[in-house]
Amino acid sequence: xxxxxxxxxxxxxxxxxxxxxxxxxxxxxxxxxxxxxxxxxxxxxxxxxxxxxxxxxxxxxxxxxxxxxxxxxxxxxxxxxxxxxxxxxxxxxxxxxxxxxxxxxxxxxxxxxxxxxxxxxxxxxxxxxxxxxxxxxxxxxxxxxxxxxxxxxxxxxxxxxxxxxxxxxxxxxxxxxxxxxxxxxxxxxxxxxxxxxxxxxxxxxxxxxxxxxxxxxxxxxxxxxxxxxxxxxxxxxxxxxxxxxxxxxxxxxxxxxxxxxxxxxx
Numbered sequence: 001x002x003x004x005x006x007x008x009x010x011x012x013x014x015x016x017x018x019x020x021x022x023x024x025x026x027x028x029x030x031x032x033x034x035x036x037x038x039x040x041x042x043x044x045x046x047x048x049x050x051x052x053x054x055x056x057x058x059x060x061x062x063x064x065x066x067x068x069x070x071x072x073x074x075x076x077x078x079x080x081x082x083x084x085x086x087x088x089x090x091x092x093x094x095x096x097x098x099x100x101x102x103x104x105x106x107x108x109x110x111x112x113x114x115x116x117x118x119x120x121x122x123x124x125x126x127x128x129x130x131x132x133x134x135x136x137x138x139x140x141x142x143x144x145x146x147x148x149x150x151x152x153x154x155x156x157x158x159x160x161x162x163x164x165x166x167x168x169x170x171x172x173x174x175x176x177x178x179x180x181x182x183x184x185x186x187x188x189x190x191x192x193x194x195x196x197x198x199x200x201x202x203x204x205x206x207x208x209x210x211x212x213x214x215x216x217x218x219x220x221x222x223x224x225x226x227x228x229x230x231x232x233x234x235x236x237x238x239x240x241x242x243x244x245x246x247x248x249x250x251x252x253x254x255x256x257x258x259x260x261x262x263x264x265x266x
Contacts, residue, residue, distance in 0.1 A: 009103035016110020017117070020084070024118055034080060035122070038073045039129055042066065045193060046133055056195045059226020066135040067147075067219045067227075068192030070126055071212055074119060074155040075186060078162040079179035081115050085166025086175050094264065108261060112159050119155040123148055138224030147219035150242045154215045157249035164257040167264055191216050195227055196235070208234040211245035218242035 042065065045053070050061040088094055088107070097107055127148075130136075137144040162179075169175050189203070190212040196204035207213055217238035220227050234241060 005103075009105055009109075012103040012106035013109040013113065016106045017113045020110055020114030021117060023084075024114075035125060037076065038069045038126060041069055041072070042129060042133060053194070054198060055226045056197055060134070062133055063135050063225045064195075064220070064227045065193070066126075066130040066133075067223060067225055068190070068216045069130075070123065070151050070219065071154060071215045072187050072192050073122055073126060074151055075158055075183050075212055076179075077115065077119060077122070077155060078158045078165070078183060079176055080118075081111070081159050081162025082166040082169070082175040082179060083172045085111060085163050086170050086172040089167065089170045089264065090172065094261075104262075105258075108163060108257060111163060112156065115159045115162075116152060116156060119152055123151060135225075137222075139222060143222040143224075147222035150215055150218055150222070153243070153246040154211070157211075157246040157253070160250055160253040160257055164253050164260060167257060167260040186210060186212050191227065205232070208232055211241075211249065214238050214241035214245050 042062075046062040046065055050065070053061045053064075055061055055064045094107065098104075137147075165175055165178060169178060189207050190210045191207055192212065196207040196213065198204075199207055214234065217227070217235050218241070221238060
């Protein structure tokens with residue numbers, strides 16, 4: 001009986017994933033707008049300000065920048081996730097699905113899997129964009145794929161934060177208003193654009209322990225990109241923290257999202 005229910009839940013989650021991906025395919029303008037921000041950051045910071053930026057170990061700034069853009073794009077995906085969930089709640093989609101013979105877990109599971117697939121598409125586009133502007137990896141395909149996996153792990157954690165916000169706020173316009181004040185400080189107080197050792201002492205410490213910084217430092221190491229000179233314990237153990245932070249955030253926000261969904265349903 002348990003195995004049958006599990007198969008039923010997985011089948012329903014697959015249907016929900018297909019539904020969410022269909023929405024992405026039918027709104028290509030939304031995807032285009034979503035990709036424009038990281039591409040703009042690459043062009044503005046890489047070409048306009050790149051000549052004036054310092055990289056601690058003397059590398060090329062665009063190679064320093066691109067791993068940060070990869071992780072930053074995953075962070076800002078929280079807004080798209082939260083908005084989509086809030087739209088489903090506001091339009092009564094959740095209520096309609098509850099009136100149908102659909103597994104209760106399918107809506108949240110389908111959303112998280114669809115967002116992971118979307119993140120994989122985003123990473124593919126960003127890697128191609130990076131190669132076109134002169135970025136490349138230097139430590140082999142295996143380590144590059146591991147770096148991509150760490151970025152996607154961050155996206156999974158961010159997805160559950162977005163799901164929780166969408167269920168909590170339930171107003172698509174408000175979700176965007178809330179996400180930007182959350183995501184912008186995390187980006188600014190990180191190693192995405194500037195190495196922590198170039199910041200004031202206390203600010204550099206905050207930047208090093210930022211979850212976003214851990215993923216960026218780890219993938220820079222795996223890609224063989226510059227920006228790893230100096231740093232404290234958090235930088236030296238960036239690979240460990242790049243795994244630990246997403247696991248911790250998922251462990252905190254996934255149960256919160258499920259609990260909020262159950263209360264919303266009641």
